Amino acid sequence: MRYKVVLQHSEEGxxxxxxxxxxxxxQGATEEEALLNIQDAITEYLDA
Structure with missing residues (x-):
């Protein structure tokens, strides 16, 4: 299943x-890191 995500740049990443x-x-220091981290967060959210 696919989910829409919203990515925002800030001073911290x-x-x-x-x-x-x-x-x-x-969150993440880079755009790539943040997108990888949200994939993990979505998986954990759905497992809960």
Missing amino acids: YSVHCPGLPGCWS
Whole structure:
């Protein structure tokens, strides 16, 4: 299943959240790291 994510750049790196899964968010120093981290966050969110 695919979920839309929203990626935002900040002074500290990148934050990313999944609007379809309330409270599911992550962050990373780079865009690539943030996107990898949100994949893990989505998996953990759905397992809970």
